[in-house]
């Protein structure tokens with residue numbers, strides 16, 4: 001934890017390897033259009049930069065699913081850069097480059113990587129690095145983001161995290177006194193700190209979102225938790241702090257990447273809607289909104305100069321928006337989890353839409369035509385719900401024509417091969433979305449078996465998966481519970497293999513995975 005080059009960031013244990021769909025160009029384009037800004041152009045090779053790219057898996061996802069994009073990742077941790085290159089080489093991604101460099105080094109040398117970028121993403125960095133490093137990151141954006149380029153910044157917000165700050169400090173001091181590697185030190189620190197709440201230390205109770213994080217302390221992957229809590233600079237950020245700095249770099253807030261951000265009703269209860277609607281100051285309105293929903297994370301989209309499009313241009317971009325189904329079944333009467341809480345939607349309208357997604361993609365114009373009297377704005381609301389609820393993801397137009405299917409397949413095969421060696425990847429790259437979708441161990445092994453020539457036979461594949469589980473001394477989990485009974489495990493695995501085989505012939509074909 002005290003390496004000279006670390007600048008207070010945790011470097012003695014690598015970060016986990018998430019696949020984050022929000023970073024993909026199709027998702028960023030959709031967010032831009034829903035906020036009346038142009039999509040990312042397809043007239044030239046897009047330069048896409050990930051600042052603080054970690055293991056590089058998300059950057060590799062973007063490279064594999066969008067082979068015409070030039071992808072760059074910067075990170076100062078050589079362990080992360082080595083791993084990122086290993087993934088990129090293993091999947092033969094030749095449009096993806098990782099550079100070992102600190103934020104300060106990138107900010108002071110425009111020859112490191114591309115000098116101009118169309119997209120810069122900074123995911124999960126701001127709330128964990130020093131104010132000096134935060135300024136270096138925004139300086140990189142100022143120098144490199146071309147006019148009209150998009151910057152995506154995801155960070156933890158004070159409204160949903162602030163009371164974890166003293167707890168993180170206690171965890172950090174505990175880990176320093178312990179002296180062992182961060183992940184090992186974290187486990188013991190978490191156990192001790194949890195006792196504070198059990199013994200009714202007066203600091204508790206803390207806010208609801210923080211309480212949830214607090215209760216999960218001992219269940220967290222300890223490598224993840226070490227990065228989350230043990231750095232010297234953990235501090236949730238508030239929207240206006242970042243927006244003000246970005247504004248000074250000529251980058252204007254365009255909206256959030258949350259698919260429901262453009263839907264006013266889901267961000268406030270009716271009794272506060274007029275307060276938010278009458279608050280014209282952007283910084284204040286976002287701050288009030290974060291207080292209303294006790295927001296924990298922000299996924300902000302900035303643009304290097306806001307465009308002033310004509311209404312015709314806006315309508316044209318809107319009508320081009322389309323989504324592809326993710327194979328999630330619609331259950332009548334179920335509620336959607338939205339920022340404001342659980343919301344019931346009209347089954348008569350949404351069920352047919354979700355059913356249609358099993359057959360075809362849906363454009364905003366298709367949704368508009370679904371019911372008479374519907375406006376393009378209503379259709380945009382419906383589209384936001386479909387994406388937010390996990391029924392659909394933004395579609396990459398023309399994904400079938402390039403080499404995305406083969407590059408995504410190579411990366412998926414690599415992820416499956418790593419799972420066979422004890423890895424824990426739970427996502428598959430889906431070229432139709434330009435990103436990854438959620439998956440799980442049995443499903444991934446089923447695909448791996450099919451791809452390596454095992455016949456489409458439930459019994460044979462179930463036995464293969466069970467053998468792998470036994471060989472790796474791994475248990476299957478159902479509804480969060482580990483299944484130790486062998487017969488129960490067989491039933492669960494067989495059910496999942498059947499589902500995976502169905503998906504391999506249905507949703508996965510539409511998504512370009514199979």
Ligand SMILES: C[S@@+](CC[C@H](N)C(=O)[O-])C[C@H]1O[C@@H](n2cnc3c(N)ncnc32)[C@H](O)[C@@H]1O
Nearest residue numbers: 009015052053054075076077101102103123124
């Ligand atoms: C929480 S991780 C997020 C990684 C990745 N964006 C993701 O979402 O998986 C933060 C990353 O920032 C990198 N980082 C922290 N301080 C840095 C610095 N001063 N210069 C370059 N990279 C830094 C870390 O090595 C780490 O990979």
